[in-house]
Amino acid sequence: xxxxxxxVTKNYGSKIAxxxxxxxxxxxxxxxxxxxxxxxxxxxxxMCGILNPTSGTISYDGVxxxxxxxxxxxxxxxxxxxxxxxxxxxxxxxxxAALKGIPKSKAKVKTEELLEMVSLKNEAKKKIKTxxxxxxxxxxxxQAMLNDPKxxxxxxxxxxxxxKERVRFRNIISRxxxxxxxxxxxxxxxxxxxxxxxxxxxxxxxxxxxxxLEEIIAxxxxxxxxxxxxxxxxxxxxVKYPIxxxxxxxxxxxxxxxxxxxxxxxxxxxxxxxxxxYLYYFSEEENDKS
Amino acid sequence: MNLFFxxxxxxxxxILCRKRTVITLTLVVLLGALSVFGTIVGNxxxxxxxGNEVAISRYDDDMIDRQYGExxxxxxxxxxxxxxxxxxxxxxxxNENSWYTNTKEYQNFARKYSEIYGIVCRIFDLDIEGFQxxxxxxxxxxxxxxxxxxxxxxxxxVISENMRKYWQxxxxxxxETLIYEYSGGYDRFVTIMYTTxxxxxxxxxxxxxGIFSEEYTSGADGLILSSxxxxxxxxxxxxxAAFIVSAVLIILLTAMTYAExxxxxxxxxxxxxxxxxxxMYPYNITIGQSALLYCVSALAACLMFAxxxxxxxxxxxxxxxxxxxxxxxxxxxxxxxxxxEAPVWLFCLENxxxxxxxxxxxxxxxxxxEIFGLIIPPYVFLPVFAVLASCVCVYFACRAFRxxxxx
Numbered sequence: 248x249x250x251x252x253x254x255v256t257k258n259y260g261s262k263i264a265x266x267x268x269x270x271x272x273x274x275x276x277x278x279x280x281x282x283x284x285x286x287x288x289x290x291x292x293x294m295c296g297i298l299n300p301t302s303g304t305i306s307y308d309g310v311x312x313x314x315x316x317x318x319x320x321x322x323x324x325x326x327x328x329x330x331x332x333x334x335x336x337x338x339x340x341x342x343x344a345a346l347k348g349i350p351k352s353k354a355k356v357k358t359e360e361l362l363e364m365v366s367l368k369n370e371a372k373k374k375i376k377t378x379x380x381x382x383x384x385x386x387x388x389x390q391a392m393l394n395d396p397k398x399x400x401x402x403x404x405x406x407x408x409x410x411k412e413r414v415r416f417r418n419i420i421s422r423x424x425x426x427x428x429x430x431x432x433x434x435x436x437x438x439x440x441x442x443x444x445x446x447x448x449x450x451x452x453x454x455x456x457x458x459x460l461e462e463i464i465a466x467x468x469x470x471x472x473x474x475x476x477x478x479x480x481x482x483x484x485x486v487k488y489p490i491x492x493x494x495x496x497x498x499x500x501x502x503x504x505x506x507x508x509x510x511x512x513x514x515x516x517x518x519x520x521x522x523x524x525y526l527y528y529f530s531e532e533e534n535d536k537s
Numbered sequence: 538m539n540l541f542f543x544x545x546x547x548x549x550x551x552i553l554c555r556k557r558t559v560i561t562l563t564l565v566v567l568l569g570a571l572s573v574f575g576t577i578v579g580n581x582x583x584x585x586x587x588g589n590e591v592a593i594s595r596y597d598d599d600m601i602d603r604q605y606g607e608x609x610x611x612x613x614x615x616x617x618x619x620x621x622x623x624x625x626x627x628x629x630x631x632n633e634n635s636w637y638t639n640t641k642e643y644q645n646f647a648r649k650y651s652e653i654y655g656i657v658c659r660i661f662d663l664d665i666e667g668f669q670x671x672x673x674x675x676x677x678x679x680x681x682x683x684x685x686x687x688x689x690x691x692x693x694x695v696i697s698e699n700m701r702k703y704w705q706x707x708x709x710x711x712x713e714t715l716i717y718e719y720s721g722g723y724d725r726f727v728t729i730m731y732t733t734x735x736x737x738x739x740x741x742x743x744x745x746x747g748i749f750s751e752e753y754t755s756g757a758d759g760l761i762l763s764s765x766x767x768x769x770x771x772x773x774x775x776x777x778a779a780f781i782v783s784a785v786l787i788i789l790l791t792a793m794t795y796a797e798x799x800x801x802x803x804x805x806x807x808x809x810x811x812x813x814x815x816x817m818y819p820y821n822i823t824i825g826q827s828a829l830l831y832c833v834s835a836l837a838a839c840l841m842f843a844x845x846x847x848x849x850x851x852x853x854x855x856x857x858x859x860x861x862x863x864x865x866x867x868x869x870x871x872x873x874x875x876x877x878e879a880p881v882w883l884f885c886l887e888n889x890x891x892x893x894x895x896x897x898x899x900x901x902x903x904x905x906x907e908i909f910g911l912i913i914p915p916y917v918f919l920p921v922f923a924v925l926a927s928c929v930c931v932y933f934a935c936r937a938f939r940x941x942x943x944x
Contacts, residue, residue: 259944289944295763297943319765325943329757333554342547345540346764346771390760 248274248308250294250398250428255303257289257452264289266452267303272398276424278443279432280521282529286452287432288326291402294430295323307398319348322396324387326403332376336367336386339375340393347394354393361389364419366412380407388416392423399423401431405438417442436522446521450528460521467505467519467527474514475501484510489526544771548748548778555751558744562786565740569790572732573797576725583639596801599721603803605649606719610805614715619657619676622650627669637665653717659816660686680714683816690817696881700905703912707819711812718813720806723824726798727831727897733794734835734895735867737787738842742863744786745779745846746856749938753854759943768939775938776847776931783843787836817903820914830916831900837923838894842867844930845891851937867892885915894919 250272257265265286281287292298294305296312305312307320330339337358344354362368365385375383384407391399401420405413413435420429421442433439439446446463448456456463471491476484481493481500488510492503503517504510505527552558577596612618625646629637637643647654658668660683661675691704752758761767807825811818820827845866849859870892875883881904893899899919906918913921 257944264944292759292943295759297759297762299942315765315769318763318767321763323759323763325756325759327756328760329752329755331551331554331755331757334550338547338550342544343760343764345543345547346761346766348540348765351539351543394765 248397248428250307251305252290252294253304253306255290255293255300255305257286257293257298258301263452265293265300268452268454270447270454270457272428272430274424274426274428275444276420276442277428277430278439278446279430279449280436280439280446280525281432281449285449285529287449288402289452290449291323291400291430291432292325294398295321295400319394320397322391322394322399324391324401324404326406328387330375330383330386333374335372335374336362336378337371339386340390343390344393349394357393357395358389361392364392365389366415381409381412384408385412397427399427399429401429403433404431405433405435413438436520436525440521448524448528455528464519464521464524467524469516469519470505470507470527471503471517471519471523472506472510472514473501473503473517474511475499476511476513480511491523491526540766541770541774541777544766544774545778545781548771548775549782551751552744552748552778552782555744555747557747561740561743565736565786565790566793568736569733569793570797572729572736573725573794573801576729577801583636599802601648602651603719603721606652606721607803607805608649609652609717610719612717614653614656614679614717616673616676616679618653618717619671619679620673622647622653622657623668623671623676625650626654626665629665629669631665631669652719656715656717656813683715684708686816687819694881696904697907699907699910699912703905704819707821711821712810715810715812718806718809718824719803720809720813720824721802722799722804723806723809723828724814725802726795727828729798730791730794730831730835731896733790734787734839735892737783737790737839738867738891738895739864740786741783741839741843742846742860742867744782745843746850746859746863748775748779748847749851749934749941750853750856750859753941754856758941762941762943772935772938776844776934779843779847780840780927783839784836787839791832791835811901818901819903820901820916827897827901827916831897834900834916834919834923835895837920838891841894841923841927841930842891844927844934847934848930848937851934851941866890888915888919889922891923894923 252268252270255265255268256263268290279287279290289298293300294312296318307317310317334342340358340362341354344358349357359368362371365388367382367385367389370378370382375386378386384404388401388404391401405416408416417438420431423429424442424444431439440460444459446456446458446460447454448463456466475496477499481502484490484502484504485493488504488506490502490504494501505523577599579595580592581595581598582590582592628642628646629640630642631637654668657671657679658664660679661667661671663671687708691701691708752761761771807823809824811820811822811824811827814824822830842863846859846863849862850856853859870887870890873887875887885904885906887893888899888902900916902915905915906913
């Protein structure tokens with residue numbers, strides 16, 4: 248089981264959304280991290296065959312992404328997926344099952360099973376237009392799993408889910424990752440931290456890091472600092488460094504920040520987390536965008 | 538195959554569940570009913586010999602014509618019948634200050650023969666005075682003059698030799714005499730059917746404009762195109778559903794129009810010669826056959842309209858663009874008038890526009906289509922062309938959706 252992305256590039260005019268990406272996926276859960284516009288969604292769309300790369304190839308066990316055979320083993324949850332307001336959850340699942348070529352009898356059983364898994368069993372006969380954002384998202388997750396996919400691509404799957412649902416979903420994904428390729432992107436770093444065997448960090452269309460949580464975090468080990476400083480110094484540090492956390496402590500301010508050197512005399516090294524890494528790489532871009 | 542029909546079922550559901558579809562269908566059915574009954578609502582006014590304004594409902598007025606027409610049905614239009622009509626019309630006083638149809642004499646004697654009057658005047662190129670002065674000798678020449686008129690057109694039209702031969706052959710095979718048949722129902726049907734077909738076309742454009750593009754706007758395209766059958770079977774299912782919906786719509790509207798017109802004006806006249814509707818029609822078919830062939834042509838035109846709508850829907854990202862273009866395509870040909878001196882092929886080409894294909898005169902056009910020396914009457918060519926054009930559209934619709942990029 249091998250999903251190979253070979254020197255894939257996607258250009259939109261002069262803008263390079265993905266720049267010569269080469270990744271080989273085996274079984275497991277892959278977490279894709281990157282700021283908005285890093286090229287995550289573009290990469291995922293290309294992996295699902297709904298966007299043609301400008302150059303490069305994507306194949307699964309030698310089968311090209313454009314083949315029906317490839318799509319047969321694919322499950323995809325887009326970032327903003329469309330639904331049919333007048334369809335019930337069950338209708339929608341049955342329709343997607345038909346699109347995936349699942350026989351009706353099998354589709355019924357699978358639909359029931361998946362709707363139960365995403366806690367929508369009681370809402371199966373309700374029209375989707377009556378669903379909340381979280382319910383729609385759960386339905387989206389369920390439809391992606393209908394064909395028991397070998398490749399599961401999930402773009403922001405936990406957006407809109409409440410904490411309880413997120414934990415539930417994370418556990419399901421972890422279990423499923425044992426015998427398939429799962430790629431998920433999310434801004435909720437803790438989700439990736441908990442379930443991804445391999446983390447991919449994208450910036451400006453390029454893959455800048457790939458590895459396990461430990462390997463990824465090693466990049467900023469010794470660069471995460473915590474300190475409690477007066478307001479004036481806090482203001483100076485905030486301008487200078489990416490701040491991960493800030494909290495008022497009496498007259499002073501507690502700061503957790505990322506920088507290469509000790510930011511002030513009182514600062515002490517802290518254990519690095521994935522969120523620290525994310526902010527270390529993307530705080531500038533996020534600031535630019537805002 | 539089961540999967541195909543299962544997917545088609547979902548496509549039906551998507552189409553029919555849209556608010557736009559429900560509103561459009563309701564409006565079309567209402568307008569369809571109104572377009573028939575609307576013509577008999579209200580009164581017809583005329584001034585009698587005493588200068589009094591007399592009102593008669595349009596329905597009653599039409600029923601009088603129907604009764605007179607039915608009484609004359611089956612009679613050969615020969616000198617006897619023509620002179621009978623002339624005698625009746627001679628009783629009508631002509632007055633510059635009032636229209637002759639307002640006179641008591643017209644209502645009592647001549648009106649019965651108004652259909653015969655119309656046919657004879659077309660052949661001899663007469664007005665009311667000329668008709669009143671028509672002699673028996675002239676009346677006896679009716680069939681001869683009728684034939685000469687057509688021969689003149691055959692000799693003087695700028696057409697190919699093949700077409701000339703075809704016209705001559707049609708003329709040689711046409712019956713020597715004309716038998717009058719009242720065909721009020723069919724006359725109204727083929728006229729109102731044009732409006733019905735245009736309405737069906739508009740409804741099809743509105744209903745099907747979102748068949749592909751609504752998947753783009755809703756974001757369902759990602760789910761569809763990344764699924765196993767998203768780039769194959771489902772496109773076929775969408776197009777199949779689109780054609781079925783269009784076909785059912787036009788058939789229902791046609792049936793409704795037919796039923797209404799036949800109920801009001803009667804279903805007589807199906808066996809009457811097409812020549813009764815116009816002397817220049819070269820086709821030796823009956824009025825009933827011509828109505829049927831026209832309906833096939835209108836159905837094919839609507840299906841072609843559905844196919845064009847589908848292509849545009851697959852190309853454009855919003856249904857609105859499709860609706861605008863289809864509205865232009867539907868309305869513009871109505872305002873397109875070619876100069877009389879334009880070559881025949883240009884007129885024939887103009888008739889290939891779906892809007893013109895929906896008209897009776899389009900399907901029964903005097904000029905035929907010549908392909909590699911073979912002369913094909915429009916009522917055959919137009920549906921065949923529509924089917925072929927639809928196939929091309931289907932190909933491009935499939936291609937456009939399959940190649941649609943989400944980015």
